[in-house]
């Protein structure tokens with residue numbers, strides 16, 4: 001489990017995160033949702049230590065990440081896998097080299113073991129026999145799969161996904177969402193997904209934290225979100241015509 005306790009962060013005197021506490025559960029796909037510019041990415045960066053909070057702390061399975069020594073921080077960092085928005089693959093490396101990269105820099109695993117691990121991950125994300133392909137030769141959905149494989153290759157306990165559906169068509173988005181969901185359950189890891197995609201919310205929102213202008217206004221799941229009793233969240237949910245039609249049908 002990852003716990004954020006009373007996180008606040010300002011940039012240039014402007015309060016971006018205002019006293020946010022939240023729990024993200026093991027074996028679950030936890031979502032951080034909200035409109036553009038509301039602080040989702042800054043919150044994610046605070047969780048993974050790319051940004052230091054002004055106040056508050058982040059705990060990884062009870063270990064204080066924010067106020068720990070270098071060794072503990074490095075230990076926790078090794079357990080974190082990240083799927084970046086654009087995939088962030090190295091263009092000059094092939095699929096296999098991209099996935100192996102964390103093992104090259106974080107472990108002293110022998111090559112044959114690394115190879116086995118890469119092949120296992122490739123199989124898990126449905127990309128068998130794509131080892132030698134270059135990023136320029138694969139589709140956007142495949143790039144996300146490679147990104148997921150790279151994020152889990154080092155036996156990560158924590159998986160962070162920043163807008164995993166950006167640039168994907170709705171059908172591929174659902175496939176990627178479900179892949180993240182299945183891997184989370186199967187590997188029993190703590191996954192946090194930042195998104196403003198309502199399809200993802202409905203598809204994989206087991207635990208949802210809603211941010212609005214730097215504050216946490218609601219938390220729940222995809223079953224009780226329609227009964228949220230939060231005006232700002234309702235405006236977010238029903239921003240598009242399709243969701244308004246769903247609301248109408250529900251009476």
Ligand SMILES: Nc1ncnc2c1ncn2[C@@H]1O[C@H](COP(=O)(O)OP(=O)(O)OP(=O)(O)O)[C@@H](O)[C@H]1O
Pocket residue numbers: 011012016034035036037038039040041042043196
């Ligand atoms: N390093 C920084 N320095 C100054 N301001 C920043 C910095 N990083 C983010 N901000 C500001 O913090 C606010 C929240 O940004 P953030 O990227 O977290 O929003 P978001 O909810 O992730 O939006 P989106 O969905 O568009 O990615 C914005 O006003 C942004 O300009």
